[in-house]
Amino acid sequence: MVYEKNQLLTVEITDMTTDGEGIGKIDGYPFFVKDTVIGDLARIRVTRVKKNYAYGRLEKLLSQSPFRVEAKCPFHRQCGGCQIQAMSYEQQLQFKESKVKNNLIRIGGFAPEFLSTVMEPIVGMEAPFHYRNKALYPIGQDKEGNPVAGFYAGRTHSIIANTDCSLGVPENKEILEIILSYMKENHVAAYDETARKGLVRHVLIRKGFQSGEIMTCLVINMKPEKDNGKKNIDYLPNQQKLVEALSKVKGMTSISVSINRENTNVVMGKEIHTIWGKDSIKDTIYIRNAEDNFAATGQGITFSISPLSFYQVNPVQTEKLYSLALSYAGLTGKETVWDLYCGIGTISLFLAAKAGQVYGVEIIPQAIWDAKRNAVRNGIENAQFFVGNTEEVFPEKYEKDGIRADVVVVDPPRKGCDGACLEAMLKMGPERIVYVSCDSATLARDLRVLCDGGYEIKRVRAVDMFPMTVHIETIVALSRIK
Numbered sequence: 462m463v464y465e466k467n468q469l470l471t472v473e474i475t476d477m478t479t480d481g482e483g484i485g486k487i488d489g490y491p492f493f494v495k496d497t498v499i500g501d502l503a504r505i506r507v508t509r510v511k512k513n514y515a516y517g518r519l520e521k522l523l524s525q526s527p528f529r530v531e532a533k534c535p536f537h538r539q540c541g542g543c544q545i546q547a548m549s550y551e552q553q554l555q556f557k558e559s560k561v562k563n564n565l566i567r568i569g570g571f572a573p574e575f576l577s578t579v580m581e582p583i584v585g586m587e588a589p590f591h592y593r594n595k596a597l598y599p600i601g602q603d604k605e606g607n608p609v610a611g612f613y614a615g616r617t618h619s620i621i622a623n624t625d626c627s628l629g630v631p632e633n634k635e636i637l638e639i640i641l642s643y644m645k646e647n648h649v650a651a652y653d654e655t656a657r658k659g660l661v662r663h664v665l666i667r668k669g670f671q672s673g674e675i676m677t678c679l680v681i682n683m684k685p686e687k688d689n690g691k692k693n694i695d696y697l698p699n700q701q702k703l704v705e706a707l708s709k710v711k712g713m714t715s716i717s718v719s720i721n722r723e724n725t726n727v728v729m730g731k732e733i734h735t736i737w738g739k740d741s742i743k744d745t746i747y748i749r750n751a752e753d754n755f756a757a758t759g760q761g762i763t764f765s766i767s768p769l770s771f772y773q774v775n776p777v778q779t780e781k782l783y784s785l786a787l788s789y790a791g792l793t794g795k796e797t798v799w800d801l802y803c804g805i806g807t808i809s810l811f812l813a814a815k816a817g818q819v820y821g822v823e824i825i826p827q828a829i830w831d832a833k834r835n836a837v838r839n840g841i842e843n844a845q846f847f848v849g850n851t852e853e854v855f856p857e858k859y860e861k862d863g864i865r866a867d868v869v870v871v872d873p874p875r876k877g878c879d880g881a882c883l884e885a886m887l888k889m890g891p892e893r894i895v896y897v898s899c900d901s902a903t904l905a906r907d908l909r910v911l912c913d914g915g916y917e918i919k920r921v922r923a924v925d926m927f928p929m930t931v932h933i934e935t936i937v938a939l940s941r942i943k
């Protein structure tokens with residue numbers, strides 16, 4: 462059968478791509494259909510035909526999947542941030558767990574029976590909404606010229622108004638509404654990318670879930686000419702009015718502006734000025750006992766977060782993920798541990814609580830400054846940090862300075878570990894390797910290399926850091942075969 466564009470067909474959705482598109486097959490030939498859920502019977506219109514597969518658009522749901530739920534957010538289809546919000550949370554977890562398992566089988570070449578013996582149940586959230594501690598809203602104008610905050614529609618740069626994203630904290634709405642009415646009353650224009658005119662580009666809001674402290678940063682397009690005589694410069698028209706209203710929001714700790722005059726997709730400008738309160742907010746991540754259902758231990762690490770610092774966006778799940786990393790590392794207090802791709806040292810500082818000595822490597826200098834400051838702030842003396850490429854720094858410290866590791870922890874970006882980094886690990890031969898991954902496809906590829914090089918997988922667990930989206934974190938413990 463040859464299919465044609467615009468043809469109407471009926472398919473049953475039986476599977477899902479890793480991006481959350483439904484897959485329905487007719488005589489083994491797959492159709493990818495957005496906005497469908499496994500178990501749907503769908504009337505689709507064919508939109509694109511390829512040799513081995515085709516794309517279709519959902520025209521009508523003939524019968525609904527039992528896994529369908531009413532999406533909380535009315536904009537979830539347009540926004541695209543929550544690809545699987547219309548699927549029950551239980552089903553989301555199952556979908557993610559099999560995504561990890563299938564990648565380990567298909568790309569890693571591990572046997573399904575073996576994986577069943579090492580995979581532990583996925584770690585989900587009890588309350589899978591409002592989990593994000595950071596929100597970044599673009600500001601624009603509606604047709605009447607009123608300022609709006611929301612999200613970009615599809616791949617365009619036009620903004621659909623919505624101040625109430627269901628993944629964010631309730632304060633986001635309150636803060637955005639204050640900013641929008643201030644803009645309206647004081648005739649402050651939103652930035653227009655095409656005309657390169659207007660003032661307010663984005664609003665960044667961050668909240669410390671433990672501390673309750675909130676930060677608001679307005680990304681603006683201009684800065685006033687410095688007046689030497691004046692000490693307190695206003696960055697915004699009638700700035701005091703905005704500050705007065707925002708500072709009344711419960712928890713507000715820091716209000717700042719970020720100057721960004723560039724015509725790029727980079728949101729934040731490097732220049733930050735605090736206009737009220739502190740320069741940063743604090744938050745604490747607690748170590749939990751991963752072997753006892755994540756029971757609290759009372760021990761925590763406190764972080765200072767400024768508008769530009771990196772910080773994990775789901776603090777509830779971060780505690781679980783990093784406590785698992787600590788547990789998988791199997792530390793007794795004597796070990797030398799390397800934390801590769803360490804970011805601001807969150808995992809390193811967790812590990813330092815139980816290790817002899819921790820070394821962290823990260824490519825971004827500012828992140829290492831943060832890591833060092835956070836170590837000092839928490840009185841941690843057995844953690845040392847290096848700026849540089851993991852694949853260069855890690856082997857060099859071993860070969861030149863003889864720094865070996867008993868345990869190596871890696872948490873690379875989506876593309877996984879560099880070949881040279883894997884090679885260096887195999888050469889050094891630590892007892893254990895803990896691999897934290899945000900992409901199970903590259904994870905599977907790298908695990909194959911490590912297992913062919915003399916390691917075996919001991920434990921695997923998926924942790925849902927991003928409910929309602931297709932993303933999933935995975936953590937793996939490997940041990941050197943004696």
Ligand code: SAH
Pocket residue numbers: 771773802803804805806807808822823824825828849850851852872873874
């Ligand atoms: N564990 C960290 C986050 C890791 S995200 C935390 O919890 O904070 C991956 C990190 O790897 C990013 O900070 C990125 O800047 C860094 N990175 C990417 N490529 C790198 C490389 N080749 N060498 C060292 N670090 C790298």
